[in-house]
Amino acid sequence: MVGKNIPFIDASEMTRGRTVYASDTSLPGMLEGGLLRSPHPHAKIINIDISSAEQLPGVKAIITRKNIPNVKFGSTIQDDTVLAIDKVRHFGEPVAGVAALDEDIVEEALSLIRVEYEEIPAVFDA
Amino acid sequence: MAYVRINMNVNHDEYQVEVKPHWNLLYVLRKKIGLTGVKYGCGTGECGTCTVILDGKIVHSCLKLAAQCDGSEITTIEGLGVGSQLTRLQEAFVRHGATQCGYCTPGMILAAHSLLEANPKPTVQEVRDALTGNLCRCTGYQKIIEAIMDVTGQR
Secondary structure (H helix, E strand, O other): OOOOOOOOOOHHHHHOOOOOOHHHOOOOOOOEEEEEEOOOOOEEEEEEEOHHHHHOOOEEEEEOOOOOOOOOEOOOOOOEOOOOOOEEOOOOOEEEEEEEOOHHHHHHHHHHOEEEEEEOOOOOOO | OOOEEEEEEEOOEEEEEEEOOOOEHHHHHHHHOOOOOOOOOOOOOOOOOOEEEEOOEEEEHHHOEHHHHOOEEEEOHHHOOOOOOOOHHHHHHHHOOOOOOOOOHHHHHHHHHHHHHHOOOOOHHHHHHHOOOOOOOOOOOHHHHHHHHHHOOOO
């Protein structure tokens, strides 16, 4: 084996674009998911209104702080919650999740979720 | 929201698709036509994994609205070669170890293919320039360049 040119077992598939990655799979009954993320770095969550989003045809589930387990996770310190609960602590923190029939419906559903925030001071510079 | 009907020739097959005005070509190719060889990498035109040949030129399909492609001729990675036969370029990638995870590979092959159609004997710098729209996080590009130069009969 040493000194021989052995091609990668799946190289030829890769050059033809035939390799199936996770995002290329499609299973019967599969849904697409998406997260609504905070546009604020630090803000209290006053209210989340999912009523319009829930009514959109093709939406199968929407979750918010009301639906998540009472667990904290993290690799070094376990201080992260599944979705933001009382407030958001960084830009992009997930606030709600949607599962729907396709990506397009997910995006539209996310745009229909109304979150009322109250911005609070944040540190941007040391 | 109203759909727009578009006609496209993709890899020598005719397709008629109803698209929403905001859908990009990448989304339509992958999700509506089922060509998953075209990859989603960044969605912002920086990585090149969504590369396709559109009316003779390579483009980032994530930056093209599907509705702009009515009447267009498109080649994806699936459209190169005949059946499971590899093109010389694809064979060279395999032989030179120019693939690792393979995610950038379809885009790289199309960019290289497009270059060689226009310039059959590029210099190494010309190859590098032609691949500026395609990122690779695994190989460090060296093997990719060697594979392409090999196909041109230059070393």
